[in-house]
Amino acid sequence: MVHALEHLVVRHTHRLPSPAGPAGDGAAAARRFDAALMTAGFKLSAELIERLSGFAEPTVVETAVRTLATVRELVGDHVRHNVYFIDFPANVPDTLEFWIACVAETLDDGDARARTLDQLREGVLDLLTLPSYGRYRHTYEEMLAAHDELIAAAGDRLTVLHLGDDGETEVTALYLALAGSTTPLGEEHLSDLAVLAEHGADGPQPEEIPVRENRGVVNHARLRAGATPLFDTVTDVLRLACALAEGDVTLREPTRFRALSRPYRRTLLAGLDAVVAASPAKLSDVSAHAEAWKRLGERLHPHEYPHWPHAAEVFAVARGERKAPSFDSRVEELLTRGDVVAAAELLASHAPGRLFRALDRLLRTAADGKEREAVLAAVERAAPEVSGRVVLSVREHVRNRAGGSGGERRVFVNREGKAWVADDTRPPLDEADRERLVAVLDAETRRRLPSPGHLLIDPDVLDVALPLSGRAASAGLGVLPRGSVSPVEGELLRFFTHWREARHTTDLDLSALVLDADYATVTWLSYTALTDVEGRHSGDVTAAPDGASEFIDLRLGAVRGTFIVPQVHVYSGEGFDQVAEGFFGFMLRESEQRGRPFEPRTVRMKSDLRGPGRVALPLAFRRDDEGRWHAHWLHLYLQGEPSANQVEEHRVSIAVLLRGLMGRSSLTVRHLVSLMQESGARTTLWDGRTVPDAPVTYIGLERPDSLAPGSRVFTPENLRDLLPA
Template sequence: MDHTLEHLVVRHARRLPVPAGPAGDGAAAARQLDAALMSVGFKLSADLLAALSGLAEETVRATAARALDAVRELVGDHVRHNAYFKDFPAGVPDTRDFWARCLAEALVDPSARRSVAERLRDGVLNLLDLPSYGTYRHTYEEMLAAHDELVAAAGDRLTVLHPGRPLDEEVTALYLSLAGTTTPLGDAHLRDLALLAGHRADGPQPGEIPVREVRAVVNRARLAAGADPLLDTVTDVLRLACALADGDVTLREPTRFRALSRPLRRALLGGLDAVVAASPGKLADVPAHREAWKRLGERLHPHEYPRWPHAAEVFAVARGEKAAPSFDSRVEALLGRNDVTGAAELLTSAPGRLLRALDRLLRTAEGPEELEAVVTACERVLPQASGRVVLSLREHLWNRTDEGGKRRIFVNRFGGARTTVDTRPPLPDAVRERLCAALDAETRRRLPDPGQLLVDPAVLDVALPLSGRATADGLGVLPRGSVSPVEGDLLRFFTYWKQTARRTDYDLSALVLDADHQTVTWLSYTALTAVEGAHSGDITDAPEGASEFIDLRLGAVRGTYVVPQVNIYSGEGFEEVEESFFGFMLRDAEQKGRPFEPRTVRMKSDLRGPGRVALPLAFARDDDGRWHARWLHLHLKGEPSANRVEENRVSVTVLLRGLLARTPLTVRHLVDLMADGTAAPTAWDGTTSVPDGPVTYIGLERPAGLPPGSRVFTPENLRDLIPA
């Protein structure tokens, strides 16, 4: 278990807990670890190298094995990446010539000749009927032998591991950070939190757990540890029940509740009774999840516990036996009577809901008096709203400009997206400007004094992580909407998957679009070569895991946009396979090397989601010819089978156009508010001296040499920058 916890610390904090152990001469083993790490794009900081060197050699070697396992998994080097064409990117044939060769081989293969000939007589050719198509024809070792060693280059990625505190302290700090987050966590982070909470539920706790689904995960661990759950709404109880059933604590998907032990039933019903007894008005939250409460009631049997009558009221409301008009229904009743002022006044008792409904209220308001009432109500509740909601509204208003032909884009928690023409009337410019100024003033008030602020300029265009669901777990992954520069001659995409139980075929593809988002070309199993580059070949079965690659020469790209995608052609979905991920590498043309070289990997992202087509990011070339990555983290629903880049071009183009037209709120916004018109923050890349005292540093990676007591924000903990 300590091994797993250490992995979590490395993955989330880029720190390696310094182990407790006898002193000794571990310098040689520490240098060997450093060299091994550099082969996969990591390196020990000087402080960490010194700390390990002072330990016994046996301790260092044990630590080295665990550290290497952790970083290799982080970068995607824990599996073998073979390629169908072993000389890739050299030696990739023309697509039709390749298919013809596979057909010729099938016609001389006694096991396949008859069935293939019969298919041909019917005028049909199924590539999957050809024995030499879709499966590796060489071993991993033979592929390695076909490639020269990678030539090291200054541009190779080098991620520094810093010394951590003892494992117990690091685990506690990581638990407190995740449990006390002010923004929702993604599914991977929620799973990590569940593991950490199991070890820390009876230890130090954050002062507040503001995110409700996070609270549900913590409450499950608290119950297991014999502690009372933290409950202050009836919905907290419902979320906890979902957590106990391994269901959806966000309540967006129905949960199949299972039989509960008597102690758990007593804990849920007792907590529910206490919440309603303290505030009967909270029964109004029940109708929003009426069906879930009915199903839960069948498992809790509240009639068996007459000592908790208030809990029984919850289920009476769910069954319609007791009236408890929901808060939303009261708001809708007022709006139905065109009482916008009354609706705004009622919503002031729920600041978050008022801010989320603000656009509708502004559009519905008639006359300057109602408009003023809505704006005033918003300004009045801003101090009570969460920082995430304040910033979300600021981003929304920023994009509510009066531009004709704009499209609205909707993205759900799974990354599923759709877009429509924006038919909403514009908001008055004076109202937008007034509200933006109020929102900025409120955000500025909540931001801590940064003291000496050091900022890596490369982080300024990173989108604020207002939701952990707007990103994916992995290395070098940034939130949806972020923009980051791409520097290198060759851009190589890769995807890996390993099926669980049945034959599964994922297809890596890349769509090239011009400045008007029209198709120029694509690379896929149906188009192995183009001016832009080459595809490594189609693998159609992955019982031991499979990889596909696309090599692009950026200088040869004829379009303005490159959109990589992973299509599920057949078999298991992204949430069914044992493992699947996507990433990209950058290297110079003369570096050579294997198809997969971990130290050239710039990004590796887990592929998870219910869709059948994954769109992790897009690449765009600006007017000066420089390339940038624009992070998407989207999934298309796709078809049940046979998804291909040719078939989803229109959907991809429409979504890309809608996303590119939207401007996210970035780190630059918070940095400007922190500066507050005073001295500008210091642009710092880690190569110059730093002040003697503690600093606040915001960048893509933690630099070495920061003074003790400094606060550091990187993509791994950027959520902590969002004010409460």
């Protein structure tokens, strides 16, 4: 099996495909492999150690080398995490004293002295011009020598790698899972799907690819592999054209189409002709992306292929030469006339999913109880035809529409994670209507959920948000979907960020804002406030041609506040989508633990920083009334300023955003578990140690070792599969 594919399997499933090789005594090598993994916070399952022990030592060693590289990248240990202050978290100076020391050192430097004196005379000093500021003053090896070895603690993370099937079976299963996902995938997962789809173009295919952008990625891979693309709408063809131009298959951003080879042009035009010939009504989809179709037509030259007349109709509609009113325009026309009942009936008959998405608007537009009754009746009839993900999404929406409009703030998050806040001016939904909708949606979800048999539940997973969109979480290790809440147990909380610039000098800044229960600022830690509340900042690094890291240490018991909001700011240079590499994470340690600033065994979460805007908000920490801390997962980006972003300037906007988010509740695993229990499922809360002898359906943060054969397992890596179809 190609090693790159094995890398994908381990990263996505925490399963190691069973290697192939000569038999032998590999027990000693397997034990060394396990010991090496533990330094990165991973270990082999007992079953996997037993399997590896039966191979010759070279096979085990080769497997270990590949796997170690994968897991170290997963946890962020594939780079060198140096710190500006070599002894961090010890001996971090007071901010003002540190700046004065930098100035004094510069005044002793003949080359920089004159420039610094000129700035001081003008009353404004640019720290970035000081030779001793923002650049490492020691090597990575010198930093390591200044720190003791990590003292192991019982709370250190150990992520178990389990034994998988043979390589090809594991790769095929992963491809089918991603391609057949009922939820949209994130950027990284789409990239991985492209690799898997090309590899598996001639192999088993999913029965259905319900997410259209996933279909676009699969079609691109199939075309490269010489297989026939799968089209059933004209938009499928447009997505493939975007993929061929290395554009955006989600169609959110315009694609600059390039000249296409004749075989590709023929494939696209033949596909269009077949779709329209089979269903001329599908021409109504063209107007939604008319400009893109017009630009694509300039590259496809449909007039050169008169034997595909239906393809030419697509471009005639895009140019306005032929009328094909879109379905949405028909609905809008009815609503403009005030005919809510007819609009609901049209949606229920032809687009039940769109009916559900328009439900709030229809109920608000209805003139009286009779019209609302007609809308609700249409919802009840259409519910069996709507995807499970949409049913659950509407259930979450209805849950958050309780109460009235009394100055509440509404948080908007787009598909890329960009967030903003506005006044919620919507009138409230009728309480009786809400209760009826909840009953309908829960009954439909309950009907679709399979019988789980014996449910074994890790209590910590109950407050994990259902992954209704793959874009609600960043790629990484230990990452949970936006809206999830998870317990935080430890004395010392350490944040870290690492970045490596691609083409331009780039300065990212790690900060942490502390807010009280009323969302007022208590304090912050950043390059402008290196020490406070027994916390420490590792120092400001202002360029990262070879990679740079920053850290913040906090003792949770000393924090005088309710919220801790870590954030990463783009101070200058490349954005999060432009740097060669960027990620954020946090570690938990006990007070007696020493070690390097970055210790992979203590990393609880590491996520990629890839999003719009210039301020990243991965998650926030909240202390409850009993003094316990919990992580609230955000995965959000604020627009910020083009440059010089810093925590002081965004305190108010972050507080407003956080207030809005904390007033919203997400649909979690607890919801599905309660519905399964109502259907009679036997449920056991896992004690973290023992597992039943018989097969179970396990739902938790990590797969336990020694589950009985035939058990079904749902962890954050495949939680999307728990959603009913």
